[in-house]
Every structure is written in structure tokens, then in C-alpha cells.
Amino acid sequence: MVDLSFALHGRTLPRDHRLLLARALAEELPALRDDPRVAVIPVRLVSGDADPALLSARSRLVVRVPRGRAAELQALAGRTLRVGDSVLTLGDAQPRELLPHATLYAHFVDAGDADEIGFIDAIDRQLAAMGVPCHPVCGREQRVQGPAQPLHGYSLMLHGLRARDSLRMLELGLGEHRLMGCGVFVPHKSAAAVGD
Template sequence: MEAGMIDVAFALEGHAVPQEHRYALAEALLGTLPWLADEPDAGVHRLKLVAGGGGESLLSPRTRLTLRVPRGRGDAACALAGTELRLGPHRLRAGRPQQRELLPHGTLYAHLVAAEDADEAAFVERMRAELAALGVAAQPVCGRWQSTEAGRLVGCSLMLSGLDAAQSLRVLQQGLGGHRRLGCGLFVPHKSAAAVGAPA
């Protein structure tokens, strides 16, 4: 069963980024890959960073910039390799790309799914409706509520379990909620239910 979406991961050269960098990163990527705006399911995974000081987060040798894109856009996404991304005063350079298949897993986790406000009951109902539209009967389990980007993004981490392979692939490909280019609503396989409380 082949997914219609893939992940394309890039090593990053650089030292740090602003702690709140989602909008800046999305804008920088659109400058190089403008077609991202035409792909509603395409998104940008959360950067895995190290806490720093002075409003910065630090890159580690394992930090990767990972895009989730339609399979037919995989080669186009690889054009990001070697380009410079400016996030305020910080500069990053994308390294060699690696294309990765989306593999189904019984338990999926998203670090941040965007909500309209902090009404958890309304949020859960909306998630159930989106899952039903995908033909997925899993019960969404909310984690920690978060506000980032100066309050412009509100949401929580979310875990889904008990998925079969077809359901898992549908969620991986389409995600939940909005703001994919800001790192929201993108799911990855996870083995531990404890992760639902992890920070974004």
C-alpha cells in the first residue's frame, strides 16, 4: 500500500532560530518552493531543537527540516537543497535531501493540532468530525494545550490509537486541522501513549 504523500528531510547548517519561528520558516520556504501554497495537504514538520537563551532555540547535529509533500512533488521539493533560508537575523542552509516513505502505524501522534480557541470540548468534536470524514473511528486523546507565535496559534498535541493500516495512511496523508505549513496537524508514528503530553 503506497502512500500518496512522502516526507523529504534535509540536514540543516546553522546555529539557531527564533524560539517562535513557524511563520518565518513557512514564508522562507514559500520563497523557494512557491508551489507549497497550491498543495493544501503539504506541510512542514516541527524542527527538533535545543532550548537556548535570548529568545533563541539551538540546532543540534540531528536537527532536520522535513517537508510532507505529494509524491509527485518529491523531486521538486529536493530543489531546496543548497538554498539559504532566512528566519529573521538567522540563516539556515538546507543540505542533502532524503525521501522517506510514510509507513502505517497503529498509534499516531501530532505535536500540535491547531484549534480555533481553547475550548477542548469543541476541539474534540471537530477532530471526531474530521476523523469520521476520513473513515477513521479512533478516539482522539488531547495532550497539553499550547499557545505559540505570540498567541496566533493555539492547539494541543493529539494521539490516535487502534488504527488499521488504511486508516493510519489516511491520517498520515491528510492530517487534521489547519496550518500545515506552520507545522500543525501532521502525524507521525509513535509507540508510547505517554508522548501525548510532550511539548511542541
């Protein structure tokens, strides 16, 4: 697996853009719908309450793909995506290798209808089934637009990962809706973001 980081040219993006962005990408490359390994890391937006949100000069679209599909995805450079009422043009993609970190963070992991205790119990079971010992820390409860109905979930930090387990979590993620950026982990240096 490799991350492809596309420069973004545009002004705004809806705050809740996960589903809209996944659909826009799948319109350009329909095969993305059928590959559960492909994941999108949520786009960083300027903080605040305005909707649509402004893109910062450093905003990037990062798509995590199997190495064998990288060239196919790099062909998106120069294409224009309509994401709700926003228009984005993708710049060149820079490949970035996945590197293990002891602490990983996911902005949103789908919890179904589970409360925080049920969510952590389910995460503990999934991690045990994968043979990944670590300390999960549940973050802020959230709702995002889903394919059929709103998705309910939490941010999640995994702390104390061994290098090989960290790489597995970066590659596999947790849960469904990876093209929407759900259950997709990124390296993190502190526990502070778990409430974000």
C-alpha cells in the same frame, strides 16, 4: 506522499518558528503556498527556555510532499533560508516512505477558540466524517504565531489506528496551516509525548 528529510546547517532557530519557516520556504518555492497537501514536520530543537533555540546535530527539516513534487522540493538542497534572525542552509534531502503505525502524534492541531472539550468533540466529528475509527487523546494547550493572529491548539495523539487509516492520517493530517506544521502526524510508540 513522501517525506523529504533535509540536513540543516545552522546554529539556532526561533522556538516559535512555524510561520517564519513556512514563509521562508514559500519565498524559495512560491507554489508551496497553493498546495494544501505540502506539510512541514516541526523541527526538533534543543530543549530549554533559550530563544533562539540551538539546533542539535540531528535536527532535520522534514517536508511531506506529493511524490510528483519531490524533485521540485529536492532542488532546495544547498539553499539558504532566513528564519527570523536565524540563517539555515539546507543539505541534501533523503526520501523517507510513509509507514503506518497504530499510534500517531501531532505536535499542534489548530483548535480555533475551542476549549479542550470542544476541541476533542470537533476532532471526533472530523474523524467520523473521514471514516477513521480511533481513540484521540488531547495533549498540552499551546499558542503559536499565526498568519494574522496567534493560533490556539493542542498536541494530539491518535491511538488504535488501522494501517490504511494511519496512512490516510499521515497523508491528509487534520485542520489547516500544514505548511506551518499544524495537524501533521508522525508515528509514535508511546502516549508519553502527548503532554509535550
